[in-house]
Amino acid sequence: MFLRGKYLPSVILMDVLHLQCSSCSKNHVAYEQPDKYFVNCGSKDDAKLNGRVFTADSSSVSLCSDSEKSRAIESTNQSRNLYQTARIFYNQSHYEFTIAENGTYIVRLHFLTFSSSVNLSSALFDVLAFPNVSNSGFKLLSNFTAKNSSNSPLIKEFFLGIDPGTFKIYFVPQASSFAFVNAIEVFLAPASFSPENYNSSLPLVLHTTYRVNVGGQKTTPDNDTIWRNWDPDHIFLSTSNSAEDFRPSSSPTLIRQYSVESHGFVGADSDFIAPDLVYLTAKVMTGNIKGLPNPFNITWSFNVSADARHLVRVHFCDIVGQPADIIFNLYSNGNLIMKVGGPDFPFHRPNQPFYYDFVLSSKESEFIKISTGPNTNATTNNSFLNGLEILEIIEGSALCNPPASVCNMKGRKKINVGLVVGSVIGGLSLICILIVGILFGLKYRKAKRVETSEWSPMPAFGGGSTRSRLTDGTITGSPMNYLNLGLKISFAELQQATNNFDTKLLIREGGFGNVYRGTLLNGRNVAVKRGKRDEKGSGQGLPEFQTEIMVLSKIRHRHLVSLIGYCDERSEMILVYEFMEKGSLRDHLYDSNLPRLSWKQRLEICIGAARGLHYLHKGAAGGIIHRDVKSTNILLDENHVAKVADFGLSRSGPLDETHVSTNVKGTFGYLDPEYIMSQQLTEKSDVYSFGVVLLEVLRARPAIDRMLPRDQMNLAEWGMLCKKKGLLEQIVDSSINYQIDPSSLRKFSETAEKCLQEDANDRPTMGDVLWDLEYAFQLQQTAKHREPHEDSTANASSAFVLPNVPCFPSVSSTINTDDLALPRDDELDTTEVEVFSQLRVGDAR
Structure with a gap:
């Protein structure tokens, strides 16, 4: 679906052959990746499926299993297609895949309990994946059984960020049971799917739960460039007569443009996002229906895992009418997510596909309800939806360590005997060298102390x-x-x-x-x-x-x-x-040769930097304190996306347990006064420094300017003084003064003020700062436009309107209203890291 991830180490002697798709259709030509594995498990023969060649695992893939505990089985009907062979495991075993290019990979596991000498429906097992350099993995399937009353294959699809090296998939039988698999796919997802530089100390892991062609028929892998299934939506409709299928009388040509983004909406620039068949059908509202309010919403209900977070992608393409006339709202469990359409909407042309991503939590509930309904400003009571995808985010609770190896050399496929013999001889030589090295090292070894070691x-x-x-x-x-x-x-x-x-x-x-x-x-x-x-x-x-x-x-x-x-x-x-094309934030604030950043750009840059720091504090393993947050260490790429840089002074450790005692390091003007006095470093020291950056962004002046009067020399001190005196307008950069909505300015300045509190305990976390900045951004987005000659500080109260803030509540919420309503504080979804590059809205508290 969407992504870019990373992760992995390498293992022992093996000769893995890369499997290539030998008969791809013309739709696939533009998408040829070096790492592409299609494995026919338990077979000596290759098999074809939807234009892919699945190569027999007995000859082409590294399988690590005790040969007495793993065997291939075939269907009793002697058919040799993909789903009539399987490999079964009576103890833990794994497949290994050599990965040359980092990125997000699509991993599919195929299961079908065909008739054979073994009752496959009785299998009970776990599936683990180890895609990263930290040697930690994720449990993809737990206590899994492949029973399926429809007698059709079960295909479990995952998105994993994988690093170059060796990627392992373990099959671990439960108790006295066994595991099996019919086929495996591992291939690099197209770049257009990927959150750029998605990053985490853990790999990105998503499990596809639903993929729905709304208003259309089932779309099979034959009609999808990356072999996805899209199910029809009618079984998910809460009220069957609330909507009807829509298909244009003549199939128009879709206008697929470059993947531009606006307000979180992204242009679907290729059929890798979704095939044309999805965008050329839709569900639309029917007329007035007895027993339903007018206007009413179209609602789809999905059963999901309780207490889990899910990524939701909704697909739109106006094949219905004039986009300027159809304005409607998107809801989740009755809570407004976003307005769609209107004369100022970025995707205003007919037949132009686009999509929108957001994150939802299911707290104690097992349902997600997605609705569309007319906006109160619409001239036409109509709404539509073309497609929908829901993916469960596999969290840290699914982390696992690799099982103890059960492999011996006879159980590993494709061993090169000459390589083994040479390695044994080389190993003996290496042992001798190591022994000599250790003895030599013991003689000359000297003790070294932390931070004072001599080189x-x-x-x-x-x-x-x-x-x-x-x-x-x-x-x-x-x-x-x-x-x-x-x-x-x-x-x-x-x-x-x-x-x-x-x-x-x-x-x-x-x-x-x-x-x-x-x-x-x-x-x-x-x-x-x-x-x-x-x-x-x-x-x-x-x-x-x-x-x-x-x-x-x-x-x-x-x-x-x-x-x-x-x-x-x-x-x-x-x-x-x-390489960061646009240089540092400081360059764009002070350099007279560069164009001035707009207020919206400045907010987006601050939000991006806050997300990076929030991840460092909470998302990275053990927690990391940057210790040198400043405008020169916030860099901008060609699209002005902010990225925090320069980690030479960083410190790692459990941030929420103890303070780190350390020599004071950082940059004067940004240093936390409490850190200077106590030498106790905490994440709140980064928060203080970031508060200085916020004032720097607002004023467009250095943190320390010795050319100014003494009371203005230190930006943090002067900014706090002006805030307390109610003279905030003195701080604002005159080049953007007319652009700023008073409500947005108020929220932004309050956030900076909270960051700059003398007592670290009074400062917010970076997660709270992020939430506040996103709120300030939404206040700006919903503000009434003012011309440059209008006073930005006038009529502050009348200009304030409740914004459409996409920090989405739990799906257990029972709010049911078409009116704009902000979720309660206790319903706000908390997201530790940004999952999509396109996900611009509030995903952290």
């Missing part, structure tokens, strides 16, 4: 050994053998990428070193940060270098700058990041 002198800058300095030790005295060595980039390639660090490519100079623009051999534009020369071998910048790699190699998020690689050859300390 042996390095070779002269630019010359000497190419040995890695990161594998020698760390600031804790332990080898950094847990770093992602797959991120290493040679010094020679970086020299070539930057034209030998040409000053013409210099982006900026920083405390750690200079940053250059570069182009890697694969054509990717990157930012190359080269540490300052360390002629004396003191290793002063080494802790920051190591910290940056450790932090960024284990976290990824749309609003955190991604680490592409690093180089530690010779005495070099080089970090390579994704």
Whole structure:
């Protein structure tokens, strides 16, 4: 459906053949990915299904299982199609897939209990997946049985973020039972599905629950470019006579444009989002119906897992009438989600498909109700829906560790005997070398202390050994053998990428070193940060270098700058990041040569940065304190999407348990006064620094300006003083003063004020800050437009209107109204990380 994820390590001796789709239709030509596995389990022969060739697992895939506890079975009717063979497991076993490209992968498991010598319907088992470098996995299916009264295959579909390396799928029988599988698919999802740089210390894992072609017939994999099933919607309608199917008399050509986004709505730019058959049918409202209110809503009801979060994607395409005439509301369990349509709606053309994503929690309820109904401002009482998808978010509660290995060499397929013999001999040699190394190390080993470790002198800058300095030790005295060595980039390639660090490519100079623009051999534009020369071998910048790699190699998020690689050859300390086209937030606030950011852009940038910091504090494993939040460390990509950067001063640890005692580090003007006094670092120190950034965004001036009078020199102190005196308008950047709605300004300034409280206990969490900023954004979005000559501070009370705030309540809510109503505080959904790049609305408290 949508995504971009990451994650994984590699395993022992194996020779995995990549399976390719040998007979794809013309619709699939534009989508050919290197990692594509279609496996016919338990068969010696290949099988075809919907244009895919499923290759026999006995010859092409690495299967790790005790040969006496795994066997292939066939149907008693001797048919050799995909669903008439299976592999059964009497103890835990797994398949291994070599993954070359990180991203979000679609994983499908096929089950059919055909008639055979084994009663497959009695199988009871778990399915685990291990897609990431942390060696932790997720339980995809628990106590699963494949019983199906319809005698049709059960297909379980998942979306997983996977890193390059080896991806494993475990089948674990329960008690005295067994496990089985008929077929497996693993392939990279199209990029248009992916939340850009979806990032988490955990991989993204979604389980498809419903995929519905609203108003149309069942759509089979033959008619879908990535082989999805779309079910008809009539069985989900709460009131069958409230709507009718609609199909144009002549099939129009859909206007699929570039994936533009506006107010959370996104253009469906390709049939990877949904096939034309979905967008060319719809459910529309019928006329006045006896017993139903007028106007009424069309409602679909879906049974879901209780106490779970779900991603919901709704598909729209106006094949019904003039978009300017049809204005309607989208609801979930009676709560307004969003208004759709109208003369100012971004997707105003007929036959133009688009979609909208949001997150819902099911608290103690097992139902999600999705409704559409006319907006009170509509001239036509009508609403429609073309398609709908619901995916359950598999949370941290499903985390699991890999089972103890039961594999022996005879149980692993495709073993190269020569490789095994060579490896044994090589292994003996390696053991001898290790023993000598250990004895030598014991003789010369010296104790090292945290943050005061001494490093042996390095070779002269630019010359000497190419040995890695990161594998020698760390600031804790332990080898950094847990770093992602797959991120290493040679010094020679970086020299070539930057034209030998040409000053013409210099982006900026920083405390750690200079940053250059570069182009890697694969054509990717990157930012190359080269540490300052360390002629004396003191290793002063080494802790920051190591910290940056450790932090960024284990976290990824749309609003955190991604680490592409690093180089530690010779005495070099080089970090390579994704290139941020628009530079830093500070550049756009102060640089007179750059266009001024609008108020809306500034709000979106603050929201993006807050999401990144919120993820660091709560989403990353163990919690991370950035410790140097400032406008120069908030970078903007080509679309002005904000990403937090520079993690050299970061500290890890359980943030909600103890304060971290540490030497004060950071940037003057942004430093938390309580941290300065006590040297006790908490996540609230980041919150204070972010409060300074908020004032910086509002005023467009530095945190410290020594050219100003003493009482205005420190932005935080001056801003708080103006706020208390009710002189807030003095703070606002004059270039955007006319753009800001008073209600939005009030909420924004209150948020900054809360962040800048002297007592850390009085400051909000980053999750609360995020919620408040999103609320300020919605206040701005729903504000009455004012011309530049109008006073932004006048008529503040009359301009205030309740916004359409998409922080969605629990589906257990029983509100049933067509009027705009904000959910209660206790109903607000809490989302730890952003799941879709398109999900712009409030998904965190």
